[in-house]
Amino acid sequence: MSKISEITTTFFAYLKRPDLYPELRRKIWKNIFNRSSGLRGKEEAELWCKNLAVSEKDFIQNILKIDFVPFENIFGKEYNDALSAQEKAPIKMGGAGSLSVIYYINEYAKAQNSIETGVAYGWSSFAALASLVKRNGTLYSSDMPYILQNQSEDFVGCVIPQQYKRNWKLFRFADKESLPRIFEKQDSFDVVHYDSDKTYDGRMWAYRILWDKLKKGGVFMSDDVGDNAAFKDYCEQNNRKVHIIEFDGKYAGVIIKE
Ligand SMILES: C[S@@+](CC[C@H](N)C(=O)[O-])C[C@H]1O[C@@H](n2cnc3c(N)ncnc32)[C@H](O)[C@@H]1O
Incomplete structure (x- = not known):
């Protein structure tokens, strides 16, 4: 698809979704005035991550002080079922980070x-x-549909085992609309995991808000922190003690709130 026809198709796909109009406005603004936000500071961020990175096993054993058994080994049956569900899905979506972490x-x-x-x-x-299900806890998720893939919404969460779904609340908007709706239901969290809008500005906006909602002793995690300098800058500006974990050639950042 050429760039022009991709932009046109994306624009018309958004027009069919009034619930995503605020995100459409932001995308237009970003594409005109702020195109570099995705990769801002990528080189310095990658170097910073590389120098700090440990393996998932080292992080889990040395920092969390928990014996490491890979997630896939503990939940072998559910994991294999999840792989089959992903294979059956007719559309391609973003992949997983470290399930163990x-x-x-x-x-x-x-x-x-x-x-x-x-x-x-x-x-x-x-x-x-x-x-979470061991404590009958709840996962609140924010996810905006893949706008160019018609059926994508039917397959969001398709690898989640059926028996876990009653502990899951999904908000299908862009984060800027989902998060306030989630906070109306639940205002503080034990764990935050950020893996949506990977632009520099998108991260900076969300990190600040999500950090404030994290309880003391809670854990904050962001995926792909080597993609741009947002996580590095956020940690440096706010004096956060950070752990960087290398997994599958990518970096995740974790902060424990003291
Ligand atoms: C990398 S995938 C998430 C992968 C998932 N965490 C996993 O481990 O399988 C990123 C997801 O974030 C969604 N997304 C991107 N920008 C978003 C935004 N501004 N608000 C909400 N969701 C967004 C995408 O549509 C996509 O479903």
Whole structure:
């Protein structure tokens, strides 16, 4: 698809979705005035991550002080069912980060209420819920549909085991609309996992708000923090003690709220 026809198709896809008009306005603004926000400071961020990074196993054992057994080994049957559900889905969506880190930060925080942004197939939701259901806790998720894929909404969360879904509340808007709606239902969280709008400005906006909603002793996680300098700048500006975890050639950032 050429750039012009992609822009036109995206624009008309948004027009069919009044609930996403605020996001359409922001996208138009960003594309005219702020095009560099996705990759701002990528080189320095990658170097910073590389210098700090540890493996998921080291993070879980040395920082969380929990014996590491890979998530896929603990939940083998559910994991294989999830892989089949993903294979059957007719559309392609964003992939998973470290399921073990997501599962174990929920275990560490003995989470009762967790919030995540960005669901897609639902791998991260599956990992968080695997811990939350033990305490009958709740996962609040914000996810905006893939606007160019008609059926995408039917497959959001398709890998989440059916028996976990009663502990899951999904808000299908852009974060700027979803988060206020979520906070009306639940105002503080034990775990935050950010994996949606990866632009510099999108992250900065959400990090500040989500941090304030995180309880003391809770855990804050953001995926793909090497993509631009937002997480690095946020941590430096606010003096946060950060852990960087390398997984599958990408970096996740974790902060424990003291
Ligand atoms: C990388 S995928 C999430 C992957 C998921 N966390 C997992 O582990 O399987 C990113 C998701 O965020 C959604 N998204 C992107 N920008 C968003 C925004 N501004 N508000 C809400 N969701 C957004 C995308 O539509 C997509 O479903």
